[in-house]
Amino acid sequence: MTETTIAPAPSAPTQQKRDPRRIALYLGLAVVILVAAWYVSGQAGLDQLGRGGVNTKLLPRPGEPAPDFTAVDIHGNIVSLSDFKGQPVWLNFWGTWCPPCRAEMPDMQTAYTELEPKGLVLLAVSLGDPPEVAADFAYRNGVTFNVLLDPQRNLTSDAYPIYNFPTHVFIDRDGIVRDVVLSVMSPEEAIERAEAVINAA
Amino acid sequence: MEGLVKLSFYSFTAASIALGAALVCYVVYAAGRIRLRQASLATSTGTTMTTTTAEFAPGPAAAGRFGTLLAWFALVFQGLAVLLRTIAAGRGPYSNMYEFSLAFIFAVLLVYLVFERLYEIKQLGPIVLAVAFGMSLYVWSLPTRMREVEGLNPALQNQPLMTVHVSTAILAYATFAVAFAAAVLYLIASRRQTRWLPSPDMLDDIGYRAVTIGFPMLALVLILGSIWAHQAWGSYWSWDPKETSALFTWLIYGIYLHTRSLRGWRGTRSAVILLIGFAAVIFTYYGNYFFGGMHAYGGVD
Amino acid sequence: MAELTARQRAAQRSPLEWVVDRVWRFFCSVRAAIYEIAILAVMVLAGTLRGSSVPEKIAEWFPFTRSIVDRWYDWDVFHSLPFTFMLALLSVAIAICTINRAPAIWRTIRFPTVTTTRGFLNGAEHSAEITHSVPASELSGAIQAALRQRRYRVLTATQGDEIHIYADQNRYAKLGTFPFHLALILILIGGIVGARYGFRENEFVIPEGATREVGHGTGLSVKLERFVDSWREDGTPQDYRSDLVIYENGKEVKRGTTRVNHPLTHGSLTFYQTSFGQAIALRIKDAEGRVVFDDAIPVGLYTSRTNPDAPAGLQQLPHVGKQINLITPAPTSALPEAGTIDLQSGEIFVQVRSLGPNADSSQMPPTAILRQGDIVELDGLQIEFIREKRFTLLQVASNPGMPIFWTAAIMMVGGLAITLYFPHRRIRGIVTALPDGTSSVKLAPLAKRDWSGQRNFFRVVGDLEAKLGVRAFVRGRPEHLEQAARA
Numbered sequence: 001m002t003e004t005t006i007a008p009a010p011s012a013p014t015q016q017k018r019d020p021r022r023i024a025l026y027l028g029l030a031v032v033i034l035v036a037a038w039y040v041s042g043q044a045g046l047d048q049l050g051r052g053g054v055n056t057k058l059l060p061r062p063g064e065p066a067p068d069f070t071a072v073d074i075h076g077n078i079v080s081l082s083d084f085k086g087q088p089v090w091l092n093f094w095g096t097w098c099p100p101c102r103a104e105m106p107d108m109q110t111a112y113t114e115l116e117p118k119g120l121v122l123l124a125v126s127l128g129d130p131p132e133v134a135a136d137f138a139y140r141n142g143v144t145f146n147v148l149l150d151p152q153r154n155l156t157s158d159a160y161p162i163y164n165f166p167t168h169v170f171i172d173r174d175g176i177v178r179d180v181v182l183s184v185m186s187p188e189e190a191i192e193r194a195e196a197v198i199n200a201a
Numbered sequence: 202m203e204g205l206v207k208l209s210f211y212s213f214t215a216a217s218i219a220l221g222a223a224l225v226c227y228v229v230y231a232a233g234r235i236r237l238r239q240a241s242l243a244t245s246t247g248t249t250m251t252t253t254t255a256e257f258a259p260g261p262a263a264a265g266r267f268g269t270l271l272a273w274f275a276l277v278f279q280g281l282a283v284l285l286r287t288i289a290a291g292r293g294p295y296s297n298m299y300e301f302s303l304a305f306i307f308a309v310l311l312v313y314l315v316f317e318r319l320y321e322i323k324q325l326g327p328i329v330l331a332v333a334f335g336m337s338l339y340v341w342s343l344p345t346r347m348r349e350v351e352g353l354n355p356a357l358q359n360q361p362l363m364t365v366h367v368s369t370a371i372l373a374y375a376t377f378a379v380a381f382a383a384a385v386l387y388l389i390a391s392r393r394q395t396r397w398l399p400s401p402d403m404l405d406d407i408g409y410r411a412v413t414i415g416f417p418m419l420a421l422v423l424i425l426g427s428i429w430a431h432q433a434w435g436s437y438w439s440w441d442p443k444e445t446s447a448l449f450t451w452l453i454y455g456i457y458l459h460t461r462s463l464r465g466w467r468g469t470r471s472a473v474i475l476l477i478g479f480a481a482v483i484f485t486y487y488g489n490y491f492f493g494g495m496h497a498y499g500g501v502d
Numbered sequence: 503m504a505e506l507t508a509r510q511r512a513a514q515r516s517p518l519e520w521v522v523d524r525v526w527r528f529f530c531s532v533r534a535a536i537y538e539i540a541i542l543a544v545m546v547l548a549g550t551l552r553g554s555s556v557p558e559k560i561a562e563w564f565p566f567t568r569s570i571v572d573r574w575y576d577w578d579v580f581h582s583l584p585f586t587f588m589l590a591l592l593s594v595a596i597a598i599c600t601i602n603r604a605p606a607i608w609r610t611i612r613f614p615t616v617t618t619t620r621g622f623l624n625g626a627e628h629s630a631e632i633t634h635s636v637p638a639s640e641l642s643g644a645i646q647a648a649l650r651q652r653r654y655r656v657l658t659a660t661q662g663d664e665i666h667i668y669a670d671q672n673r674y675a676k677l678g679t680f681p682f683h684l685a686l687i688l689i690l691i692g693g694i695v696g697a698r699y700g701f702r703e704n705e706f707v708i709p710e711g712a713t714r715e716v717g718h719g720t721g722l723s724v725k726l727e728r729f730v731d732s733w734r735e736d737g738t739p740q741d742y743r744s745d746l747v748i749y750e751n752g753k754e755v756k757r758g759t760t761r762v763n764h765p766l767t768h769g770s771l772t773f774y775q776t777s778f779g780q781a782i783a784l785r786i787k788d789a790e791g792r793v794v795f796d797d798a799i800p801v802g803l804y805t806s807r808t809n810p811d812a813p814a815g816l817q818q819l820p821h822v823g824k825q826i827n828l829i830t831p832a833p834t835s836a837l838p839e840a841g842t843i844d845l846q847s848g849e850i851f852v853q854v855r856s857l858g859p860n861a862d863s864s865q866m867p868p869t870a871i872l873r874q875g876d877i878v879e880l881d882g883l884q885i886e887f888i889r890e891k892r893f894t895l896l897q898v899a900s901n902p903g904m905p906i907f908w909t910a911a912i913m914m915v916g917g918l919a920i921t922l923y924f925p926h927r928r929i930r931g932i933v934t935a936l937p938d939g940t941s942s943v944k945l946a947p948l949a950k951r952d953w954s955g956q957r958n959f960f961r962v963v964g965d966l967e968a969k970l971g972v973r974a975f976v977r978g979r980p981e982h983l984e985q986a987a988r989a
Contacts, residue, residue: 029267030274033222037215037278045345049210050203053349054290058735097847099780099830100731102874103890129847137848140875163737182740183732184892352734355742355762406953413922420918424911433763435702435774435897437907438693440580442550449546452539458922463532463603467951 058161059169062178066091066171067159071125071148074135079148082175084121088197090190091169092124093156096137098165104184105141111190112145118198122146127153127162170197209285210348213303216278217337219271220306224334226268227326230261265323272314272330279307290350293364296357299347301367302340305486308375309333312411316379320407322399328382359429366425369418370447376415377454377482383408384475391468405467408475412454419451443485450481529598538592545588549579593687600683607676610926616659616668618930626946628956628978630963633942634970638665638935641943648966649929652958665933667945675924682917688910696903706773709781709798709893713749716898720771723749729778729894742775744894760896770900777895779803780813782828782850783888794822794883800893801830812845818857824883827853827867849873854881927955929962956980 051057060066066089070080081089092108094101112122122145126134131149138147150156160169170179170193178197185193283304286294294300313329357363387404398404426444427437438444457474460466515523528534551557552575561571579585623629634641642665646656654669701718708714708726716722727745734740743761747754748768760766766773779802786795795817802813811832818825831845845851853869870878872887879885931945945963949955960979967974976984 026270029270033215033219033274036218037211040218041211041214044214046207046210049348050206051349052346053351053736054734055203055206055350056736099890100892102848103780103892106889133846133848137874140873163735164733182734183730186728352738352740355739359763402951402953405951410954417915417918417922421915424915427907427911431904432765433774435765435772435899437904440549442554445546445550449543452543456536456539459532459535
């Protein structure tokens with residue numbers, strides 16, 4: 001046992017640690033590593049980091065101004081978001097090919113019937129649907145709100161890149177985004193959120 | 202948040218560099234100085250024979266000292282990378298293989314340095330740090346999009362169970378890595394009388410100590426996993442590939458402990474079980490890639 | 503004497519006793535246990551690899567293994583008889599092995615042999631010998647004090663002019679092995695209890711607004727108020743939740759939400775969020791105009807035979823002897839339902855089949871394609887497509903084995919920690935009175951190839967040296983402790 005143990009004498013390290021030159025050497029080593037890491041991580045794309053994942057910014061956040069867009073509605077009118085400045089707007093993105101959106105459409109109508117007298121504008125942008133398909137579906141659901149068409153998904157995608165259907169954006173009278181909902185809503189939930197925007201000063 | 206993600210990655214880069222340098226130092230230290238000695242012999246027939254013998258001597262002490270210093274640097278940088286990532290994500294960094302491996306490297310370094318302190322030997326370093334450095338290279342090979350903080354899949358949203366479950370698993374695997382290194386050194390030390398390796402008995406004890414820490418931890422991992430499975434899947438055991446191979450790994454270390462306590466196994470036979478056990482750990486660690494199953498979250502595509 | 507009677511008893515043993523003894527010894531055998539675990543390990547490997555592409559790869563490389571690989575994929579290892587048998591065998595072995603060790607462990611704890619022999623002390627790889635100028639009783643006292651300081655229990659026995667010393671620590675920690683092994687068996691028992699007395703409904707489907715009975719004699723029914731899936735901007739899922747109302751015999755007893763990882767519990771029942779999908783709300787009237795169905799039919803639990811991507815559903819209406827089949831378009835709008843039916847998004851395909859023995863299978867059942875709001879007359883039924891809804895798929899389980907599992911889990915971790923972190927350490931020694939009134943002692947640990955035990959022993963020796971002011975004659979002391987002793 002005695003001859004195989006090569007542990008250093010316990011007193012030796014403490015003497016070494018107190019040596020200022022040695023401390024300087026150690027600190028220098030740390031600096032060299034940090035500088036090298038700066039170079040290597042820069043090469044590995046440090047600058048591009050921090051924008052993906054949960055830091056992805058696709059839609060305007062609450063508090064930011066709602067970007068404008070222009071599209072045609074099912075009656076052939078040209079409609080811009082900025083036409084409704086001064087009115088609270090509920091902006092919805094959907095498609096007839098999206099089952100949850102189809103299931104939600106009657107609930108949206110229920111909510112809209114209640115909200116329309118309060119001055120709310122509902123713009124439901126159909127993405128990727130042929131115009132006649134979207135119009136037919138809207139007609140069958142008896143919708144009374146504005147259904148806009150973006151069959152090629154090129155009219156609104158710059159302002160509102162949508163990866164999730166349905167997406168709801170609530171915009172106040174001043175054109176500021178107040179709420180973004182990335183799921184279906186019950187009529188009650190829609191009314192609650194819309195009223196918060198209507199009542200916002 | 203963006204800044205933290207960047208800083209975490211920078212810190213990880215620094216840790217990787219320090220780790221690589223530490224590994225070089227440890228290898229130099231452990232390989233020792235090999236002195237070649239030539240001896241000439243005059244034989245009875247009048248010819249001269251020259252033989253060369255190799256002698257092993259302890260490695261340069263400076264290499265060992267720098268190795269330890271760099272390993273501590275690596276630990277600090279790696280710890281910073283994990284900490285910043287945890288703050289940026291608001292949870293333990295375990296949502297994908299990038300984050301998980303980041304934490305694993307930290308745990309391996311931590312457990313190793315604790316053992317180095319306790320037993321005052323550095324010869325385990327080349328092996329354990331090679332495992333950590335290999336993991337580091339693996340992280341560098343992962344797709345860059347994994348460096349971003351991703352939102353958790355609903356299946357993983359269970360705090361604090363998720364953080365505790367995975368942290369414990371990482372620590373358990375790290376102690377098994379130390380046990381593995383001790384077993385490898387034991388097999389060398391018990392076969393060659395060398396001055397530059399610690400005593401076989403000490404290596405045997407290090408392996409055992411590591412397992413006594415890792416084994417209950419792995420038991421805890423299995424239990425916490427069962428509790429989680431009960432909450433998420435409605436059944437505490439589903440024979441999912443990952444949980445099954447973790448159980449299998451646990452059984453191997455169970456055999457190791459029982460053969461020691463009941464049969465008095467020590468040394469070579471115990472060391473061989475430790476090698477098998479670590480193979481099972483690797484199998485469990487990467488298991489979800491090969492087998493899918495319900496643990497397949499951190500996919501690489 | 504004792505040996506003789508044992509041999510006599512062995513000679514008189516009946517065949518039954520012989521068999522019992524044999525079986526007992528089989529279960530106690532560590533070698534048998536290792537083989538059992540090895541067999542289990544192979545099975546676990548086979549069962550684990552079954553879920554992967556590895557068997558497929560093997561079959562590709564070695565075509566002659568194809569038939570074995572196919573059987574491998576078909577073999578549900580973990581629910582097979584051999585696997586259950588091996589698990590049972592192992593748990594019986596654990597139980598018997600543990601019971602078998604109990605008397606010896608108890609003896610070591612309660613009735614240790616205090617006296618030792620010169621042979622043991624002289625043969626020990628690690629030992630310490632001290633000669634001191636005080637009488638034997640005083641030296642013995644000093645040793646006992648040093649041992650107690652290191653948390654040892656000390657027992658002594660006087661034999662002539664020798665005092666035998668036995669010291670141990672953490673002796674009760676040896677018992678930790680019992681809760682640990684009992685826990686392993688309890689977990690298996692918990693599994694059996696759960697399977698035998700609990701129930702599990704893996705596909706409990708409720709469309710929005712509908713109420714469904716749980717059954718299994720619970721008298722409960724559950725209504726889904728709403729299912730909500732929310733997502734992140736980049737399209738990754740964030741949350742799946744179902745708002746539920748639970749009724750007991752028609753009376754509301756609980757209202758709550760179940761989401762992934764956060765199940766809803768009512769009494770012994772737990773509701774887990776598992777999946778979700780689309781449902782079609784229909785109103786069906788019979789020829790007399792009576793409403794025979796006003797509910798939603800989930801689609802997606804089945805798929806269309808002609809296009810496996812197209813979600814389908816069915817609903818039996820036994821009191822009118824009909825079955826309604828539904829097919830909805832495949833989720834990717836670009837692909838209309840292949841083959842016979844060309845469905846646009848928002849459309850559904852309806853088919854009415856007759857149930858019962860006099861159903862004519864040769865005739866094609868009447869079909870129609872509906873859009874929301876359409877009403878159609880099919881086979882005497884008036885079918886109205888009200889709207890689309892969503893359904894939730896829950897898992898309902900009642901597991902009375904859970905308390906057993908919790909108990910076992912605590913026992914397991916506790917037992918393990920005690921066994922591993924409080925090792926039973928033992929030191930033996932003999933104090934001898936020398937003729938000149940002085941005394942000597944020789945101590946040795948029971949720590950063969952136990953590095954930590956040896957280190958602990960030499961710490962005690964170091965204490966003793968410091969206390970008595972003498973150097974011990976030691977064998978096998980590690981270098982750094984030697985240095986500490988010198989200092």
